[in-house]
Structure formats: structure tokens, C-alpha cells
Amino acid sequence: MENRTYTADAEPGDHVTVAGWVHEIRDLGGIAFLILRDKTGKIQIKFEKDEMDDDLVEAGLDASRESVVSVTGTVDEEPRAPTGVEVTPDGFEVIAPADPELPLDPSGKVDAELPTRLDNRTLDLRKPDVQAVFEIRAEVLRAVREQFRDEGCTEINTPKIVATGTEGGTELFPISYFGEEAFMNQSPQLFKQLMAGSGLEKVFEIGPIFRAEEHNTPRHLNEATSIDFEGAFHDHTEAMDVVEGIVTAAYEAVAENCQEELELLDLADEFEAPSGEFPRLTYEEALDRINATGELDEMLVYGDDLSTEAERVLGEEVGEHYFIVDWPSEIKPFYIKDYDDDAETSTGFDLMHPRMELVSGGQREHRYEHLVEGFEQQGLDPDEFEYYTKMFKYGMPPHAGWGLGGERLVMTMLGLDNIREAVLFPRDRQRLSP
């Protein structure tokens, strides 16, 4: 739109055209105010009934809330106006009227529940605090990319339509691929490993992953954004160094570049980037600390996986991001390498936020025979994964990597109650549209 001025840029003395949505109309009788909202904020438009053209006043006051309008007029300094300036219009046009009956209230006077908000995401995202979440999400992704690039990683994009599942375990969405059975990929795991063995060596991918699990919780999605890393000649401790850098960079970028958004979310005072070095608890230390709290009905013993409750208890105990390392091999996937001097202990690790798991990773099994053996022990047919395993015959370096849940990162960073708030159009057990 030519000659459009953002409301935030309207200076006293200017003659401007502002365009946006009708936020509210307050009619006081002889004088009325229309509050116009755009991406940058709000501005007050003044209608003085005795002193202005009747048609202009009528057009302005007849506009329904959330209609898109453009207003041309003079900007004046006005201490009584909410932003200190107001526009006296000489032109007013309704560009796109809004039905007076709105499915939710973008002015935020009346709350709407999450399903209502998600059904009407466009209107929901007219609320500044909702916008702030997605501005921050964008900044997180930008900072993560920059940090990876600074570390010499190459961004890759791998197929989301695949012939076979990644590593077994989670359920996959089946699709028909020209009549052939195919699946939506649950993880870029196998492909990024193949690239770690290529000349690219250090790669990352930010992309969707699909999981057909019928869970129904505030921290699961069936389509999520995974931030993945894989590095050749990395061991698991070096991979943990990388994830520390990534998570810290994301927090620092938000602290530095998103003050306005943090204020909208009432987080400006408390928001703090982590130190950059997360405690690395061994699995056994984690068990001891959980058991020491006495909060669990039953003491955990070696070999137990950590239940949701155990994770919560440990999170409260540690109070910051932390790693759990040195898991028993039996409860970590076969493609994660065991220690060379201790076949019972895995190099797998998890990065935890006090509220939930954020990352899982480890050093990969790069030895061809061990890998094929692992497939067989899992009851998987190595032939189906031949496209993958065969590359381990042609010089596959030791490598390590991890996957970080993008929405979980944003959710825990901002203290969101529900992961769906961190996605524009979430896909969950109940929701396939919009």
C-alpha cells in the first residue's frame, strides 16, 4: 500500500494515511474516538461531531470492530490521547468490513479458551501478547541458525516422506505414495547421520517431524519442529557442548532483541539467559537425588526409566537446565553407542528443562557390524535399512548428535502452559484443521 504510515511512526505535524483494524470505538456524545491498531501499535482517531463533515463522522462511527480501515488526516500532539498523539481525519475508508459478531475478542476484554483461539487463529494473533510468542519463536530460530553457522555447521533439508521408519518405537503416519506404502518421517535421524559421514561433516536441520502417538497432553504434538544436529568426529560430550551453546544463544538473543515482546508477556523482569554450562548428572546421581527427596512412593532402582513424576521431582530439585548422562544401555536405543570400556552404559544423554525433556542425543554407533547387529536385536530387518547401513561400509567416522524440540524450547522459555500456544496451527489428537 502506497504512502501508508505505521501508527508508531506518525509524528505530530505529519499529514498521514494510517491503515489497520478498528480496535474500539468510544462514543462520548459530541466527541468520539476510534482506536486504530496495526502491527506497530495503536493510534487514536478523533471525531468531533459539530466540527466535522457529517458523512465522515458517520462513516467512522459506523465501522464495526476489527474492520480494516484506512484513515487520512493530520497528526497532532495531544496529551489526553493514550499515545500522546491523535489523528484528526479528513478521509476515512472501510477497506474490509468485519462481521459485528466476532468469534473471539481481540481486545482481550473477554478471554477465550485455547480451542476457540486455535479455531480462529487469525483473530487470536491480533492480540499483541499472542503475537509476541511468535515474534520470539522467530527470533529463537534465527539465533539458533546463526549459532549453528558460527560453529561451521551446514543447514540441510531431508525428506519427510520416507519408505521406512527411523528407528522403530514410535508410531508413524502411513501415506500412499503413488500406490506404494510410505510414511511421514518421525525424525531426520538417519539422514543427518548419513550427512555426518559425507563431506559436510557438521550439519543441522530445522524441520517438521511427525509422530502418530495418541497422546493428549500439554507437551506433545503430532507435528513438531525438530532442531537437529549431527557432527562427525564428535563424541557425546562435544555434542552436549554444542547443545549448550544453541540453547544459550537462543535465550541470549531473546533477552537482547525481544524486550518489548517479553514485556507484553510480563516476563521482562524475570527473564534470564542460562549461564551456558548445564550440570551433567549421571543417571545414577539422578536416581539418588530423586530418591533422596522421598517424594516418590517407590524408590527408583538401577534400570528404571524416569517417569514423568520422577522428572518433575528432579526438575524441582535441580532448578535449572541439566543433562542426564550415562544411562543404562538397555533403556536407550540401539543406534546410540555404548562406552567402549563399559558395554552396559550408553553414551546417550537427555537435556532437561525443570519442566520437561528438551533434547535427546548421544554418540552414534558407527561400526557397520554393530549397527546391523543392533537392527537384528530390535527385530528390525536390516535389509529395509540398507540405504542407510551400507554407507557405514565406506568410511563412516565416529559421530554424535541430538534432536531438540523447537516448541518445547519456546514453551519452557516463556512458561507457556500448553505447547499448542507455541505453534500457529497445531496438529494434535483432535485437531487436523485449521
Next chain:
RNA sequence: GCCCGGGUGGUGUAGUGGCCCAUCAUACAACCCUGUCACGGUUGUGACGCGGGUUCAAAUCCCGCCUCGGGCGCCA
């Protein structure tokens, strides 16, 4: 997959057998009001998820269905 708990005007709610042709807020409509900033005031509009059952009487109790949220498992 197993287990809980919900669905009342457009939105968010009150109401757990008769006091309910259903409360309040917001919205919408009309009128009054020249400095609002969640403007205020008066009047009005608008709802018990669907189907069946129990009862003299059902928003309220029972059954089925639809639908939503949550807990666990599992995971990012």
C-alpha cells in the same frame, strides 16, 4: 493404548431436581453524554452439545453418541 474431568447466549461464566420462559461480564442494537483510554448511563437482543430414559417436575439424575480438556504410558 489405559484412566479421569468437562460441554449453558458470539465469547467467558453462575446455576448440582421445583425458587430458572436461567445469573453476571463482555459483545450486538437503540437512545443520552465534548476527552475517553476496560469510558459511563438507560432499555433491548441472544444460550442449557445431540438422542433416549427416570420423575408430577430435568441445565441439574441415568444411558448412548458427538465433542473438548487433562493424567499416565511413551517421547522432542
